[in-house]
Amino acid sequence: MEVGVLAIQGDFAEHIAVLSNLGVTAREVRLPKHLDSLEGLIIPGGESTTLSRLMTIYNLREPVAEMAAQGRAVWGTCAGMIMLSQEITENDPVPLGVMDIGVQRNAFGRQVDSFEQTLDVSALGSDPYHAIFIRAPLIIRVGEEVDVLCALDADRPVAVQQGNLMATSFHPELTNDYRFHSYFLGLAGGNGNSPVSRNGAS
Numbered sequence: 748m749e750v751g752v753l754a755i756q757g758d759f760a761e762h763i764a765v766l767s768n769l770g771v772t773a774r775e776v777r778l779p780k781h782l783d784s785l786e787g788l789i790i791p792g793g794e795s796t797t798l799s800r801l802m803t804i805y806n807l808r809e810p811v812a813e814m815a816a817q818g819r820a821v822w823g824t825c826a827g828m829i830m831l832s833q834e835i836t837e838n839d840p841v842p843l844g845v846m847d848i849g850v851q852r853n854a855f856g857r858q859v860d861s862f863e864q865t866l867d868v869s870a871l872g873s874d875p876y877h878a879i880f881i882r883a884p885l886i887i888r889v890g891e892e893v894d895v896l897c898a899l900d901a902d903r904p905v906a907v908q909q910g911n912l913m914a915t916s917f918h919p920e921l922t923n924d925y926r927f928h929s930y931f932l933g934l935a936g937g938n939g940n941s942p943v944s945r946n947g948a949s
């Protein structure tokens with residue numbers, strides 16, 4: 748299986764290191780041709796306005812949106828989540844609009860307001876998940892086809908899945924807990940069940 752990490756801005760090296768620890772050599776994606784034959788793509792955290800501009804300059808917006816529409820796995824973390832969303836509350840950046848979610852940038856405040864939080868993520872098993880939020884965006888609208896993987900509370904989802912697409916407000920690549928990356932590799936490998944059917948909960 749070949750997966751890639753968008754490597755034009757942000758903490759792509761950390762994602763590549765986690766994938767490497769899981770035995771997967773990820774391709775660095777900087778140009779549209781680097782997406783060829785990939786089964787999955789991670790869009791890392793960073794600064795979404797810069798990420799968006801660079802994606803425009805390198806002609807990556809349409810090919811990445813196309814990849815998502817084709818059913819290949821795409822996961823956005825933090826700024827990457829902002830890019831995957833349908834709409835955001837700010838004017839900048841213009842997101843790709845591939846996931847049926849609405850997002851508010853910097854919803855928890857500035858860099859100093861970054862925080863860590865232990866979460867229940869049933870799709871990853873019963874062990875609690877320790878999440879790192881850095882100038883994090885919040886999901887403020889969730890479409891009908893979107894499953895909430897975990898939330899801070901009933902009104903504040905922070906990880907969601909829509910079929911082959913996944914978005915997290917926080918940074919799994921900055922922890923030693925690789926379960927989100929393993930889950931993503933499952934999506935990329937065609938085990939893209941909804942979290943509900945994965946758990947056998949319905």
Ligand code: GLN
Pocket residue numbers: 791792793794795796824825826827829852853881882883884
């Ligand atoms: N606040 C950043 C943005 O709006 C995202 C921060 C991050 O990716 N850690 O793009």
